[in-house]
Amino acid sequence: MTTRRTVLNGILAASGAALLSSTSRMAFAQAPAEVKVALIAPLSGPWARQGELMKKGAELAVADINAAGGVKALGGAKVTLVLFDAGDSTEKAKNAAQRMVAQEPDLVGVTGAWLSSFTLAVSEVTERAELPMLTLSYADSITSRGYKYIFQMSPTGGRQAQDALPALMDVAEKATGKRPATTGIIADNTAASVSFAKPMRDGAFEKSGIKVLFDETFTPPLADATALIQQARSKRPEFLLMLGTSVPDDKLLLEKVNEFNLGKGRMPIIGSGAHMGTPELLKNIGPDLLEGVMTVVGNWGAKGQEGIIDRFKKATGEPWMTQDSICAYGDVMTIIRAVEEAKKADRKAVAEALRKMDITDGPALFYPGNRIRFDETGKRIDAKLIIVQWQKGEPVPIYPPASATAEPIWPKR
Structure with missing residues (x-):
């Protein structure tokens, strides 16, 4: 027998399901269609070859992430790589960084800039923009300035x-x-x-x-x-x-x-x-x-990484995987891991997720020491040399x- 209470419960259940469905649709509707990550590196001048190798590593990471379904916490949003040429001088590198933060306000993170002198200049700009930057650069001074948005993945010089x-x-x-x-x-x-x-x-x-x-x-x-x-x-x-x-x-x-x-x-x-x-x-x-x-x-394609090395060689035609390529690959993966943990494409939230990160799987497997966690200065604690x-x-x-x-x-x- 159908009672008024039964009907009311049915209406409430249907309304609740509709509300949940609506909320879910709203969440996915609010999720960005793409998540932007930048690579700033020397793509011209005497260090252009290193920049090219970084670009190839970063591009493979983006392809792998998107092939695996994109950023799952954001409804499968695709990752887009944005490139900026740091050129052949610290002045050009800094100018490129200024263009980057002006032209790409939706960036969640950046990797680069290869030469430590360039990284020191670029990170001044990214710090002011509160944009998290991961770098393979070695100079001790990179993480000795009290900055909160720089993360040094390699052991310092x-x-x-x-x-x-x-x-x-x-x-x-x-x-x-x-x-x-x-x-x-x-x-x-x-x-x-x-x-x-x-x-x-x-x-x-x-x-x-x-x-x-x-x-x-x-x-x-x-x-x-x-x-x-x-x-x-x-x-x-x-x-x-x-x-x-x-x-x-x-x-x-x-x-x-x-x-x-x-x-x-x-x-x-x-x-x-x-x-x-x-x-x-x-x-x-x-x-x-x-x-x-x-x-x-600070990194190299080494024992235990045969799978990624083989795929990189097939995808790029390069004979091996250098530090530049594997670091850029790992850095992009690490930034997106932070986006997944932050559950939003917000650079401040991504930076906070990086500060709290302590992982031994996923991106951590692409760095010597196989662990990603940072001290209060932004140095990766378990970084080791090869x-x-x-x-x-x-x-x-x-x-x-x-x-x-x-x-x-x-x-x-």
Whole structure:
């Protein structure tokens, strides 16, 4: 028997269902059709190759996210990548950042700017705009300014220098039975190189019993490397710390190294940064001249990442996945993970989600240490370095053992 109460309950139930359906439709209607993420990197000038590799990594991340259904917390909103060219100077990088925040008010996050000097300039702009920025740049000063919207994914240059020297000494001792006692330094004066070399210059070499035979600094772009490498030829250190930041400078230095018969592994050469592991360097110099050269990086396609490396190679035609590409891929994934956790495409909410983030899955698997969490300055707490060495025409990870795909080579004297 149908009563007034039964009818009323039915009406209320139907009304409630309609209200829920309406609310759900409103939520999806309010969700943005797209979520914008920016990449600001040098896409022209001497560092354009690094920017290109970052672009390829970021584009693959966007494609993967959209293929998997977009941003699920926002009703499947698609991710759009917006590109800005940082150019070849800090002034151009800062101008690009100003255009970015003016032209794209809906950005939820940005990754870039590769060269630490550029990142320092760009992050001044993103900080004022309260736009979260993730970066692979190394300079310690990036996260020492009290900023709230910068997130440094790689270990700082100072941290890398502190960790790299003991690791390199262990590699040398394992290969030769003894630790090196002498070194030489050739470095440019960019923020990343200065940051990397400072702890070593300030006492790390001395504590390790290593004598610095010469310490040379140059301003990029380098016109002639003869005088610099002449120091290495005349003083013959047991290893050479060679800290440039661009492929053209690396090319000049390494060509002169080989002209003076110091290359092909005869003198261990250690650099810093992914530019020393690019396919472009191989094309310009060749495998024989690069053999044995090492570089310390904040990330690399390593053991355990074979799946993403294979897909990247197929999608881009690149022979391997460098720090630039895998960091850009991971950074975009991390920003979108923060959007998912914030449940809205709001840059302040995304920044807060990044500050609270503590994950060991998803994007965390694309960074050494396999964990993403940040300290109060924006440094990734568990960031670790990787040492890569050119062997038979390919830059392969040799340290730490968990990431290594090859045994290290260190020539005996």
